[in-house]
Amino acid sequence: MNAENAFSLAGKTALITGGGSGLGFAMASCMVAAGATVVIADLNEETAKRAAEELGAAAIPMVYDVSKTEMADAFVGAVLEKTGKVDILVNNAGNHKKKPIEEMTVAEFEAVLDVHVVGAFALTKALVPFMKQAGGGSVLFTASMASFIGTPLVSGYQAAKSAYLGLIRGLASELSPSGIRVNGVAPGWIDTPMLRKAIEGDDARKNKILGRTPMKTFGKPEDIGWAACYLASPAASFVTGHVLVVDGGALIGF
């Protein structure tokens, strides 16, 4: 196999939740560049449509709220009706609530887990029988620095992103015999609307983040897009249960 084929996603179909913005859009854009057809699933119809228009004929916009777990089977059915198959699922959709624990309500905590963990579980569960039938597939999760280190004021987010580590390892172990690989990308601090909103007006936090990132800059969404492409590609065919950290050195640096 030559290098081009090893990293190619030609003929593959990817389903990316939260694909309309930030990291999801970058993953969609990189996967289209690698030859894939991409379903951009997003909560927001306008966001999904605009993103798909930008990527051209290889991108299909669809509206889906991952927290509506009762809709997962019907949504997978609607996707398969359009594409015939899904080779790559990216559980990327995410929300964020930044508050001290005294102010964070149980409902707010649950709402974060409902999107990241319960929603991702439900969609993966709905798709796995079809991946098994097809002889395999690749499932990715967008993890985080919060999967590994403690960050303040985001207790729901911390719990959700840490839960991904267990889910990735457990599902990788369970689904390997069916040819389904399960991996994660753990971004450091990447310049997206979510990060901008989270640090808006908080220069102390911004400087603290950049201070602990040896490369002294926020990452670009494409840095995560290409990492996801690698994990989904034939080049990573023996990689499963792994979380690829893409963080400008933030985890290992000071």
Ligand SMILES: NC(=O)c1ccc[n+]([C@@H]2O[C@H](COP(=O)([O-])OP(=O)(O)OC[C@H]3O[C@@H](n4cnc5c(N)ncnc54)[C@H](O)[C@@H]3O)[C@@H](O)[C@H]2O)c1
């Ligand atoms: N930006 C970072 O620094 C960073 C770092 C680590 C992890 N992440 C993770 O990356 C993922 C994407 O974040 P981003 O920074 O690109 O944020 P973003 O806000 O730019 O994009 C998130 C997208 O997800 C969609 N979305 C939100 N809730 C949804 C739901 N219930 N169903 C379907 N779609 C939904 C939004 O409409 C939006 O288009 C999230 O899981 C986030 O936790 C981001």
Ligand SMILES: O=C(O)[C@H](O)[C@@H](O)[C@H](O)[C@H](O)CO
């Ligand atoms: O202060 C922080 O460290 C940030 O607010 C983080 O919690 C990010 O928002 C998160 O990585 C998703 O972008």
